[in-house]
Amino acid sequence: MNRLRLVLLTVGGAGLAALLVAACLRLPDFGGRRHPYGDRAVHASLSRHTANTIASVNFDQRAYDTLGEMSILFAAVLGCVVLLRQAGDERRARPEPAEVARPVRRYALLVLPVALLTGLYVIAHGQLSPGGGFQGGVVAATALHLLYLGADYRALERVRPLGVYETTDSLAVAAYLVLGTAGVLAGTAFLANTLLPYGTFNTLSSGGTVPLLNAAIGMEVASAAVVLLAHFLDQAVEIEETTGERTEGAHER
Amino acid sequence: MTRRTARAALLAAGELLAWWAALALLWLVLISTVDTLERIVGASCAAAGALLARAGRRAVTWR
Amino acid sequence: MSDALTVVVLVLVAAAATAAVAQRDPARQALVLSFLGVLLAALFTVLQAPDVGLSQLAVGSALTPLLIMLSVRKVRRRGRSKEGPE
Amino acid sequence: MNGWILAATVELGGAGAAALWGVTTGPPARRVIAQNLTTSAVCPALLLLAQGYGRPSYVDLALLLALLGPVGTLVFARLLSDDLAGDSPSAWALTWAAAALGAAVVVALCVAGDPGRATVKLLVIGALLIGGNLIASRALAGGFRGVAGG
Numbered sequence: 001m002n003r004l005r006l007v008l009l010t011v012g013g014a015g016l017a018a019l020l021v022a023a024c025l026r027l028p029d030f031g032g033r034r035h036p037y038g039d040r041a042v043h044a045s046l047s048r049h050t051a052n053t054i055a056s057v058n059f060d061q062r063a064y065d066t067l068g069e070m071s072i073l074f075a076a077v078l079g080c081v082v083l084l085r086q087a088g089d090e091r092r093a094r095p096e097p098a099e100v101a102r103p104v105r106r107y108a109l110l111v112l113p114v115a116l117l118t119g120l121y122v123i124a125h126g127q128l129s130p131g132g133g134f135q136g137g138v139v140a141a142t143a144l145h146l147l148y149l150g151a152d153y154r155a156l157e158r159v160r161p162l163g164v165y166e167t168t169d170s171l172a173v174a175a176y177l178v179l180g181t182a183g184v185l186a187g188t189a190f191l192a193n194t195l196l197p198y199g200t201f202n203t204l205s206s207g208g209t210v211p212l213l214n215a216a217i218g219m220e221v222a223s224a225a226v227v228l229l230a231h232f233l234d235q236a237v238e239i240e241e242t243t244g245e246r247t248e249g250a251h252e253r
Numbered sequence: 254m255t256r257r258t259a260r261a262a263l264l265a266a267g268e269l270l271a272w273w274a275a276l277a278l279l280w281l282v283l284i285s286t287v288d289t290l291e292r293i294v295g296a297s298c299a300a301a302g303a304l305l306a307r308a309g310r311r312a313v314t315w316r
Numbered sequence: 317m318s319d320a321l322t323v324v325v326l327v328l329v330a331a332a333a334t335a336a337v338a339q340r341d342p343a344r345q346a347l348v349l350s351f352l353g354v355l356l357a358a359l360f361t362v363l364q365a366p367d368v369g370l371s372q373l374a375v376g377s378a379l380t381p382l383l384i385m386l387s388v389r390k391v392r393r394r395g396r397s398k399e400g401p402e
Numbered sequence: 403m404n405g406w407i408l409a410a411t412v413e414l415g416g417a418g419a420a421a422l423w424g425v426t427t428g429p430p431a432r433r434v435i436a437q438n439l440t441t442s443a444v445c446p447a448l449l450l451l452a453q454g455y456g457r458p459s460y461v462d463l464a465l466l467l468a469l470l471g472p473v474g475t476l477v478f479a480r481l482l483s484d485d486l487a488g489d490s491p492s493a494w495a496l497t498w499a500a501a502a503l504g505a506a507v508v509v510a511l512c513v514a515g516d517p518g519r520a521t522v523k524l525l526v527i528g529a530l531l532i533g534g535n536l537i538a539s540r541a542l543a544g545g546f547r548g549v550a551g552g
Contacts, residue, residue, distance in 0.1 A: 052367070054367040055367075122370070130366035130367045130369070130370050131367065131370050132367065134371055134374075135367075135370040135371050135373075135374045136374075138371075138374035138375055138379055139374050141379070142374070142378045142379055145378075145382065225379065228383075229379075229382065229383070229386075232382075232383055232386045232387065233386060235386070235390050236386040236387070236389045236390045236393075240393075241394065
């Protein structure tokens with residue numbers, strides 16, 4: 001069995017290595033001057049008044065790819081929620097209050113809103129400067145978990161009604177789809193950036209639908225990360241197996 | 254009784270307002286060009302941050 | 317000349333990635349992984365891809381370590397409850 | 403290549419190699435200290451790179467690292483607190499040296515640039531970086547002693 005696995009790994013690895021080498025031989029040189037795709041992408045992005053070309057590629061020229069990525073994240077989080085649910089032979093123990101050193105707790109309470117504001121800034125300015133919905137959403141979700149790190153899990157649970165985040169996650173996915181369908185209804189194509197005026201270059205309202213799609217992705221990623229971490233935290237902190245419950249309970253106290 | 258609730262409401266409003274002002278200032282520092290829409294978005298994001306700051310503070314000390 | 321920076325960061329990333337694979341204990345792997353994440357963000361910046369760098373920074377600096385360490389804690393707790401009280 | 407990028411190369415190479423060595427060898431206490439110092443090593447380099455490339459928007463990367471790097475260290479300090487209970491890891495000389503490095507880079511960049519909102523942004527990043535570094539060191543040196551099950 002072990003040998004079979006090794007053979008399988010060798011064959012697969014050799015095949016992958018051969019393909020990678022073959023691909024590498026045809027690549028353009030590192031740091032070259034000619035970028036046929038890059039030039040076209042920059043031109044398209046500038047013609048739609050989007051300062052950050054990457055945002056234009058992600059949410060305008062290839063918005064359909066982003067829809068796929070968003071569905072992957074949604075499905076992955078859904079799978080984790082199903083896998084990490086509380087099973088029949090498990091019980092929920094109240095998380096113990098923790099005494100964290102005072103400077104650490106104060107730091108957590110101070111940085112919490114600052115990190116949230118930074119996350120929102122990164123989402124809102126996705127079409128202007130590096131960043132966007134994904135990055136900002138992850139930062140905003142991480143900000144919330146400072147409450148667990150700086151205090152205890154009960155404090156986090158108090159400001160995190162999980163149902164709201166699950167609903168927001170689904171609503172954000174729906175919002176992305178609705179924005180895409182609006183393009184069809186307006187007579188062009190799915191997710192085509194023709195709905196809104198392109199606005200003044202390098203301002204918050206520039207780029208047509210790019211900022212709106214960015215906001216939808218930001219909401220989706222932030223709530224997906226919160227829901228995902230909530231189930232990991234439940235498993236790590238609260239949920240216990242009931243086998244050997246009494247002895248374990250006595251040991252934990 | 255009413256006096257105490259009024260006092261509590263005043264304190265809560267003060268806390269929220271202080272956080273809102275600090276976060277709105279921070280937003281103005283982060284952005285590059287200032288215009289009306291930028292101010293509106295910044296004010297609402299700072300309001301969300303202020304609400305979370307107060308909720309987090311209460312969640313930690315309320316025991 | 318500015319290739320020197322690229323080479324330095326690439327070598328560091330390669331060394332850190334190898335070290336992350338070579339660790340046996342998941343908790344120590346998570347430590348090396350978070351270091352690798354920050355280095356990768358620097359590499360993406362050097363290669364003029366700040367958007368990718370920001371993604372890497374957001375995910376790799378706090379979220380991934382938290383997920384890994386929570387899983388490690390769960391596995392350890394389960395191992396202790398199987399053994400019974402010490 | 404200008405002086406800023408050269409400084410970033412030297413800083414990233416030296417501090418990065420030291421942090422890599424620290425994070426891969428030795429007892430857990432040393433590894434978490436090295437992990438904490440990663441933030442203080444890479445964040446100034448990112449600031450220097452933003453200045454060297456002449457791209458103010460790259461400063462956002464340093465801002466995010468200064469915010470989230472200490473959070474990552476808090477994760478390890480909290481969830482590894484059982485492993486770290488034996489020898490509480492503290493390296494205050496290194497911590498203050500890293501803080502001084504961050505402060506020096508921020509001051510140099512503030513002096514080089516025109517005064518304005520960008521200067522304030524740099525100062526905010528510097529404050530977050532140094533404050534986060536000190537708090538993370540404090541957390542490693544027994545900040546989570548009272549944390550048992552949660």
